[in-house]
Amino acid sequence: GAGVSQTPSNKVTEKGKYVELRCDPISGHTALYWYRQSLGQGPEFLIYFQGTGAADDSGLPNDRFFAVRPEGSVSTLKIQRTERGDSAVYLCASSTEQGHPQYFGPGTRLTVT
Amino acid sequence: GNSVTQMEGPVTLSEEAFLTINCTYTATGYPSLFWYVQYPGEGLQLLLKATKADDKGSNKGFEATYRKETTSFHLEKGSVQVSDSAVYFCALTNTGFQKLVFGTGTRLLVSP
Numbered sequence: 001g002a003g004v005s006q007t008p009s010n011k012v013t014e015k016g017k018y019v020e021l022r023c024d025p026i027s028g029h030t031a032l033y034w035y036r037q038s039l040g041q042g043p044e045f046l047i048y049f050q051g052t053g054a055a056d057d058s059g060l061p062n063d064r065f066f067a068v069r070p071e072g073s074v075s076t077l078k079i080q081r082t083e084r085g086d087s088a089v090y091l092c093a094s095s096t097e098q099g100h101p102q103y104f105g106p107g108t109r110l111t112v113t
Numbered sequence: 114g115n116s117v118t119q120m121e122g123p124v125t126l127s128e129e130a131f132l133t134i135n136c137t138y139t140a141t142g143y144p145s146l147f148w149y150v151q152y153p154g155e156g157l158q159l160l161l162k163a164t165k166a167d168d169k170g171s172n173k174g175f176e177a178t179y180r181k182e183t184t185s186f187h188l189e190k191g192s193v194q195v196s197d198s199a200v201y202f203c204a205l206t207n208t209g210f211q212k213l214v215f216g217t218g219t220r221l222l223v224s225p
Binding site: 003004031033035040041042043044045048050055056059091093095100101102103104105106107 | 117145147149155156157158159162202204206211212213214215216217218
């Protein structure tokens with residue numbers, strides 16, 4: 001079956017611009033997670049959805065970052081007024097309600113110039 | 114707080130050598146422990162897991178035992194192959210929490 005998909009695979013934007021990153025989870029998975037992976041580091045948790053609601057957004061670094069999952073399936077991570085420090089690979093994962101295992105998408109590489 | 118510490122890489126081995134990648138953790142409660150692998154050009158994949166003390170996770174010839182007394186979850190394989198070359202991440206989740214906390218990753222390079 002289809003895995004987790006993320007679009008775009010690469011995004012280059014200028015400092016100060018707004019970007020949206022999309023995640024399509026595995027069909028039927030109720031839990032969805034966003035992580036950020038900087039070069040040479042492990043992924044860092046950003047936000048977790050159970051259904052349509054954000055159950056844990058404690059990893060969002062500041063109020064420029066926001067994520068939605070309006071119908072409990074596709075999720076969009078939104079970053080306002082991008083900064084060069086936002087450059088990273090943004091990973092999405094999904095799982096059943098039990099939480100594990102989490103299945104990861106290929107990621108979106110964001111570069112802020 | 115919760116954290117994971119992995120040995121720094123790269124780990125360079127010849128084919129058929131024995132592999133150990135060290136992982137220790139700090140956590141409150143009763144964490145579940147995982148090893149994820151990232152092959153070149155691919156996404157993160159779950160390699161194995163253990164959910165309670167003394168459990169042994171195993172997959173594809175890799176093993177790791179959950180040691181509560183030493184707060185460790187070291188990854189081992191008896192005979193590595195070139196195709197095992199990848200970045201390996203140790204991770205945990207804690208009781209009542211769904212998010213994964215990852216280590217920094219260890220790159221394994223296996224030469225023929």
